[in-house]
Every structure is written in C-alpha cells, then in structure tokens.
Amino acid sequence: MGMKSQTCIGKSSGKPLTEYDSQREAQEGADHVRSAYGRKMSPYQCDTCGQWHLGAENRQTPSTKCPVCTGTDGKPKETYRNESEAQRRADILRKEQGAELRVYSCEKGHGWHLTKGYSGKFSNKKSRR
Ligand SMILES: [Zn+2]
Ligand SMILES: [Zn+2]
Structure with missing residues (x-):
C-alpha cells in the first residue's frame, strides 16, 4: 500500500x-x-x-534537446517524440501561460518542436487581458 x-x-x-x-x-x-x-x-x-x-x-511530456535546432534565445529546442506529445505540451503551456504554440516536425528529422505563433511573423500581436 x-x-x-x-x-x-x-x-x-x-x-x-x-x-x-x-x-x-x-x-x-x-x-x-x-x-x-x-x-x-x-x-x-x-x-x-x-x-x-x-x-x-x-x-508528463518527455522531451530531449534537439542537436541541430535552436530557439530565438539561442538555446537548443525541446524535442518531443511524436506529434501528440508535442501537442499535449502546447496545450499545457497554453493553459498555464497563455502561450500560443504551434507544433511542427523537425526539419532534420529529430522529432517534433513547438514554435510561437504562426511562422513567427504575427507573434507580436498578443491579446492582453
Ligand atoms: Zn519523493
Ligand atoms: Zn530540430
């Protein structure tokens, strides 16, 4: 017990x-x-x-660091094993931080990443409460 x-x-x-x-x-x-x-x-x-x-x-969204991709802060991007885990992480971050995140597959084939907004171009337009 x-x-x-x-x-x-x-x-x-x-x-x-x-x-x-x-x-x-x-x-x-x-x-x-x-x-x-x-x-x-x-x-x-x-x-x-x-x-x-x-x-x-x-x-639980196990993630590792991508060996090739870096985020805008210059740090290695988190890599998720599959699309549904990446999406789950995105949902958690949206609830906790109000972050709008998009799931995309790594260009080099290292799993799945999250990125802010839509292709990064409209990410300045944030709705505040
Ligand atoms: Zn303990
Ligand atoms: Zn990558």
Missing part, C-alpha cells in the same frame, strides 16, 4: 505525495486511482526520496 510521503509535497495540490516502494506497487496504485476516480496517473521515480510517486499523466 502507498504511504504519505514525509518529504515530498505535490506541486499543484500542496499535499504530501503518496509514496510506493516499487514501480509495481505504484502501478497498482495508479490502476486503483483510475478505477476509483477516473484519473489517469503514471508512476515515476522521485529524485528527492528515491521512492515512487504518481503523477498526472497529462503533465
């Missing part, structure tokens, strides 16, 4: 995370949450405590 963590607090909930000894236990916990609450969670191993916690699945 999962125990409440003494060390780790959920970023969004502010409550202690549930910790599990193994990925298998965490997966069972995730299955329980899914059947009981209809929420999709996935296990991840914590950097802080080394135990396993459950994270909301839709926040």
